[in-house]
Amino acid sequence: MNIAHKSSFVLSSRHLLGIEGLSRDDIVGLLDLAEEFVELNRQIEKKTASLRGRTLINMFFEASTRTQASFELAGKRLGADVMNMSVSSSSIRKGETLSDTAVTLNAMHPDLIVMRHHASGAVELLAQKVDCSVINAGDGQHEHPTQALLDALTIRRRKGPIENLTIAICGDILHSRVARSNIILLQTLGARVRVVAPSTLLPAGIERFGVEVTRDMREGLAGADIVMMLRLQRERMNGSFVPSTQEYFAYFGLDQKKLAFAKPDAMVMHPGPMNRGVEIDSIVADGAQSLIREQVEMGVAVRMAVLEALSRNLPNA
């Protein structure tokens, strides 16, 4: 069965470099398309042929297990040939520049490139140098659009329309591309977004992002429908941005006590991988209010939707 026929949605751009620049219709279109793939992914026969003959290159300059696996699975389920390249085996280590890598990859005639890079803007730089569609799987501290889309899909399936929901994003906002993409996406869909973090982990000018800003979990979680926790990188825990993991957990770690500040039916999310006992308590992470496992499932569906939508813009589609 070819699910793709159900929806004729086409993305208005050739690449997916970020949530910024997407219209409300783009976002809703992608989410609707992803819904169809959720159903497909729950069947025994999970494959379609819409990307048959297409080549997808997964290029990860930064270690990732779940995002890379998720894109790989998405590509394969759509029938594409998927090639994984990771930084340890690539020539970047030998001093080749990103532009040179782009030229090399381009010569292999891929149809889609999925890229993660540690530098903000690097995926856009690659997109300028290749002829195929490029998908941002996370660039530095800039954007991680498919994460925001899968979060939105997860929320929508559980809570209905995102409009007017109160969503608290908590933790290391400063270094988080997930936070940036989510802030833009959720606001585009009409949600009320709060960010909760110690002042050292808030980016300059955050108040100009249209979000409510607070340094207090009680205030930030009050009346929230969704509590979205962010990962705190190890190197930032020991005195550089926060004094210790213990202190961070005491004030910002999500445990049952703090979760009680939110609405009784509030749901908890985390983009993974989690630091249990740092930003989130295991009881909450594995509890009845957790959507974390579902986020992973939605990840594959959303990435299939993105690949499918972009492939419809490819030549000879």
Place this chain on the structure above:
Amino acid sequence: MLMDRRDRRPILLANARVMDPSRDLDFSGDVLIADGTIREAKRGIGAAGVPEGTEVVECRGLIVAPGLIDIRAFIGEPGAEGRESIASASQAAAAGGVTTIVCQPETEPAIDDPTIVDFIQRRARDTGIVRVYAMAALTKGLKGAEMTEIGLLKAAGAVAFTDGMRSVTNAQVLRRALIYARDFDALIVHHTEDPDLTGEGVMNEGEFASRLGLIGVPKIAETIMLERDMRLVALTDGRYHAASITCPESLEVLRRAKDAGLHVTGSASINHLALNEIDVGHYRTFFKMSPPLRNEDDRKALVAAVEEGLIDVVMSDHNPQDVEVKRLPFAEAAAGAIGIETMLPAGLRLVHNGELKLMTMLKALTTRPAELLGLPGGSLRPGAPADVVVIDPDVPWLLDPHELKSKCRNTPFDEARMQGRAVRTIVDGRTVYEYV
């Protein structure tokens, strides 16, 4: 187009708008140049008759001003001639109406020894078409630890002492250098940036950097170092010049120091006067600079400070970088932009926009830098060296980076529409550039 360097016939620049910021003169008239000096600048020289063989240049609608003096240019000679040589930089300068370049000591090896000052002077004499001076390193190897031979370097011709793009973070080192330099009446030029506060920052700290996911360089990194330096200047009574000021907070520090009578002056780069952080757009690395481009309010404050005279000098911060180090993700790309050839047209933009008076701009580009560094030029006074630029203030043109004389193409004015430029550049009485 280059003219024959040997041609030193007298030149009469006739019927021009003559602007001499050294005397605040602005009149319609003629300028007569002979034997490498300004002979006369007044009304009706042509009518009264000129020496035989004089080249008469009709300058109706054009401005005649002292040639520009660029006190901050990073040139790759010695050590990185592939990026920029004295020859290529001087060609670029001539095409931009700049008659004097002051190169920075960040070369390989650094200009921290009198023999290297001597080398620069000989290379300038043999390969350059404009005047070239060198600032010497303030500390050996630009390492910020031990002061250089300030006396010998100055005697060799170094016009000031600086560690270029680096700040001397050790306050004791700077304090001693200021005291020691005072004995030689030497000027210290300092880049003010606290490296710890800058950290891994790559563009101006604020909303825009946050949206791009780039680490910010806070303004306080500049201001706090300048503030410290003012204390040291007050303590030592040394002569100090702030190399590149970018924000109102620093301007306030400079103002207080000047009001207190300290021997303090400051520069702003043409980039910070003509551009702002929004120009970075989506990770355009040609707009990556150090210090970074600030926001529009900061830019306006800086322009106002030039107009007011609080900022003494406008310089190009000319910094040629290969495409290989620019075509990288923003955080990894090299900072810096070429600017020696575009400084005048970019400045004219501010004049056309009504942000800056032409005379003020010319003063900051000619008279003030000459006074500050004790250089010839910067004046049309009879007897002054014949370093002159003829400016067409209105000619429209498109900046084609491939026509620039610099060896590198990292201009932030790529494909920009410009209005006005140098149409003739005269150094030491010889025409070294003519726009056709």
